[in-house]
Each structure stands twice: as structure tokens, then as C-alpha cells.
Amino acid sequence: MKKVYLDHSATTRMDKRVFDAMMPYFRERFGNASSVHGFGQDAAKRVERARGQVAGFLKCDPEEVVFTSGATESNNLVLRGVTAALGKNGLEDMHVITSRIEHDSMLEPASELERRGIEVTYVDVRPNGVVDPKSVKRTIRETTVLVSIMYVNNEVGSIQPIKEIGHLINEENARRAGGAGRGRIYFHTDATQAVNFLDCNVGLNRVDLLSLSGHKIYGPKGVGALYVREGTVLAAQQLGGHHEKNRRSGTLNVPGIVGLGAAIGLLDPETVEKNVIQIAAVRDLLVEGILGSIPDVTLNTDRQVSTPAHAHFSFAGVDGESILIGLDMEGIAVSTGSACASMSDEPAPALLAMGIDPALARNSIRFTLGKNNTEAEIVRVLEVLPPIVKRLREISPAYRT
Numbered sequence: 001m002k003k004v005y006l007d008h009s010a011t012t013r014m015d016k017r018v019f020d021a022m023m024p025y026f027r028e029r030f031g032n033a034s035s036v037h038g039f040g041q042d043a044a045k046r047v048e049r050a051r052g053q054v055a056g057f058l059k060c061d062p063e064e065v066v067f068t069s070g071a072t073e074s075n076n077l078v079l080r081g082v083t084a085a086l087g088k089n090g091l092e093d094m095h096v097i098t099s100r101i102e103h104d105s106m107l108e109p110a111s112e113l114e115r116r117g118i119e120v121t122y123v124d125v126r127p128n129g130v131v132d133p134k135s136v137k138r139t140i141r142e143t144t145v146l147v148s149i150m151y152v153n154n155e156v157g158s159i160q161p162i163k164e165i166g167h168l169i170n171e172e173n174a175r176r177a178g179g180a181g182r183g184r185i186y187f188h189t190d191a192t193q194a195v196n197f198l199d200c201n202v203g204l205n206r207v208d209l210l211s212l213s214g215h216k217i218y219g220p221k222g223v224g225a226l227y228v229r230e231g232t233v234l235a236a237q238q239l240g241g242h243h244e245k246n247r248r249s250g251t252l253n254v255p256g257i258v259g260l261g262a263a264i265g266l267l268d269p270e271t272v273e274k275n276v277i278q279i280a281a282v283r284d285l286l287v288e289g290i291l292g293s294i295p296d297v298t299l300n301t302d303r304q305v306s307t308p309a310h311a312h313f314s315f316a317g318v319d320g321e322s323i324l325i326g327l328d329m330e331g332i333a334v335s336t337g338s339a340c341a342s343m344s345d346e347p348a349p350a351l352l353a354m355g356i357d358p359a360l361a362r363n364s365i366r367f368t369l370g371k372n373n374t375e376a377e378i379v380r381v382l383e384v385l386p387p388i389v390k391r392l393r394e395i396s397p398a399y400r401t
């Protein structure tokens with residue numbers, strides 16, 4: 001049975017070119033990038049090349065790129081590191097703005113900040129899963145120090161108006177610069193799900209901090225980066241060897257960093273455009289096929305405002321988990337939501353924030369497509385899925401036609 005992988009928001013298969021770039025750094029060129037000798041300097045040079053590749057993609061200075069273990073760490077570092085640095089500078093009242101649709105690696109450290117007495121506002125989204133920049137603007141107070149809004153939501157794929165939010169924060173900062181005392185607002189975006197498809201130019205988007213992850217872009221797991229604009233306050237949260245210019249200690253994951261650089265290096269504008277067109281065509285085939293062959297289905301992804309990767313559905317009356325298992329038995333991999341939250345019974349907060357009924361949210365399946373999916377694979381899904389849903393509905397007390 002040929003397997004079909006439709007869970008690219010969870011992780012991607014490493015591109016062969018990335019794998020090839022990494023290989024020498026496991027055995028032949030194994031030096032510690034902090035060592036003074038030739039082995040170390042060889043590794044250090046290669047790390048700097050990778051840093052340049054990331055900086056080239058973000059259009060920033062290589063010095064502004066901090067390598068981390070992934071987007072979870074980058075997000076934690078932002079929330080804890082910015083507030084800790086401001087706290088050390090003597091700031092007491094702090095207010096942070098984020099959204100209700102963020103990944104758990106933002107929401108959990110955000111609630112930790114609340115427990116420490118920092119106020120956090122979670123802005124709502126429209127039913128299409130998009131934050132209204134006006135609601136961010138309305139929420140800003142004199143005590144606001146940090147705004148963090150993700151670039152693309154991992155559940156439904158909705159693209160957030162990062163540029164508009166960046167510009168309005170910039171205006172607010174300009175206003176503050178003329179006034180009394182208060183420092184500026186820092187703007188962070190979790191771009192983990194955006195890098196494959198969208199412009200992450202940090203200057204144009206006016207972001208001060210940006211998180212990304214290797215394994216979502218056909219690169220390795222356990223490596224990511226945080227862009228930190230020069231002049232941004234950030235207290236290291238992991239102390240030790242003063243790596244990454246004191247921003248993140250720990251021996252550098254040289255093969256991982258080489259892989260991250262190689263993966264991001266593959267994302268030139270022409271390739272991105274080609275991927276977008278191809279993935280959107282395959283995704284649309286899936287969407288039209290499901291809507292046309294299965295009754296009582298809701299498409300929760302608004303394709304007008306989303307990346308081409310996502311197609312998130314609710315199948316009335318059947319548990320998403322049961323559909324997932326049915327498809328898995330046929331070798332087709334999907335998810336009921338983000339892999340990190342899949343251990344919990346609760347529907348993803350993002351779906352509830354979009355106003356989706358909690359019962360219907362539990363009936364959800366997330367398909368996320370990637371650059372290697374084919375139309376033939378979708379034809380297979382469309383053969384297998386309708387009978388699975390039909391069978392489950394026949395035994396479901398929750399489903400009434």
C-alpha cells in the first residue's frame with residue numbers, strides 16, 4: 001500500500017539536498033563551532049554560512065539571527081526574554097498582546113507571564129481566522145511592551161496581516177518617541193507555518209522578532225531560529241557558554257544549523273511561487289472532491305485568506321479521531337489538529353476563537369499539503385474517505401440526516 005502523507009503542518013520530509021548538505025557535519029567535519037582549532041573553525045565557518053542563508057531569506061543582518069532548538073524555544077525566548085530584560089531595566093507594569101489562535105508554545109508561556117503579574121490580552125479573530133489589525137490597535141495601552149501575532153495559523157492556515165500590524169506598532173512607537181518616558185513596543189511573529197509560502201522580509205513587515213523552525217520547511221527537526229532586530233532587549237533564558245552572542249547558550253547543533261540554512265536556501269522566490277501554484281491546485285482538488293462527495297461537511301479554511309497548504313474540515317456527527325484512524329488504516333496520514341495538542345480531548349482554541357461550535361470542532365480533520373503531494377494521491381483519498389465517513393455516520397448517534 002502506497003502511503004499518502006497529508007500532515008505537513010506537523011512536519012515535513014527532509015529534502016534530499018538538505019540531507020546531503022548535513023551529512024558531512026555528523027562524521028567527517030564534526031568540530032565544535034566554539035573550538036579554536038581547525039576542526040572548530042571549519043564548523044564555525046559553515047555555521048556562519050547557514051546564518052547568512054537565513055539572513056538572506058529574512059533580509060536582515062546575519063548578526064540578528066539566533067539559532068535555537070526550534071520554534072517552541074524561539075517563542076518561549078521571546079515572551080520570557082523580552083519581559084525579563086525590561087523587568088531588569090526596572091519596568092514594573094507590563095502589558096503583552098497576543099491572539100487567541102496562537103500555538104501552545106506562545107499560549108503557555110503567555111499564561112506563565114500572567115501568573116507572574118504581567119497583563120496579557122488575547123485578541124479575537126474574525127470567523128475566517130484572521131486577526132483584525134484594528135482590534136490590536138484598540139488593545140494597545142501605555143504599558144504595552146510586546147505584541148506577538150503569528151504569521152500563519154497552524155490549524156486552518158489563515159494568514160495574519162503582519163505588515164499592517166507592524167506598521168501600526170511603528171506609528172505607535174513614533175508617537176511614544178515624542179512623549180514621556182515609556183519605551184517602545186516590540187513586535188514578534190511566529191512565522192513557523194509561513195516560511196514556505198510568504199514574504200518574511202523583516203524590514204518590510206516591520207517585525208522586531210520572528211520565530212521559525214527547520215522541520216516545517218523540509219529541513220531537520222530540533223533546530224530553528226529567532227530573528228532579533230538589533231537594539232531589541234532580550235535576556236537569555238538558557239545560560240552557560242555564552243553562545244550566540246550571549247542570547248542562547250548551548251553547543252551549536254552544527255548539522256542541524258547547516259540543514260536549516262540549506263532548507264531556507266531552497267526557498268527562492270521562483271521556487272516558492274511554483275510550490276504555491278502546484279500545492280494550491282492539489283489542495284483545491286481535495287477540497288472540491290470532499291465538498292462534492294460528502295454531505296454535511298464544513299470547510300473551515302477560507303482559501304481566500306490562507307496558505308495553499310491547508311484544508312481544514314468538520315464532518316458533522318463523526319469524531320475527527322475516528323476518521324483519522326480510518327484513514328491511517330488505509331495508509332493516509334492526516335491530523336485532527338496540531339500534533340502538540342493531539343493528546344488532549346479539547347478542541348483547538350483557534351477553532352473556538354473562530355466561533356466554530358465545540359461539538360463541530362471535535363468533528364474536524366486537518367489536511368495539510370506539501371510540495372511532493374500529487375493529484376493521484378488525492379484521487380486515492382477521495383476513494384477512501386467518503387465510505388469511511390458514511391460508515392462512521394451509520395453508527396453515530398450524533399448524526400441525524
Ligand code: PMP
Binds near residue numbers: 069071152154
Ligand atoms: N509555532 C507554530 C505555528 C507551529 O506550527 C509549531 C509546530 N507545530 C511550533 C510553533 C513549534 O515548532 P517546533 O516544532 O520547531 O518547536
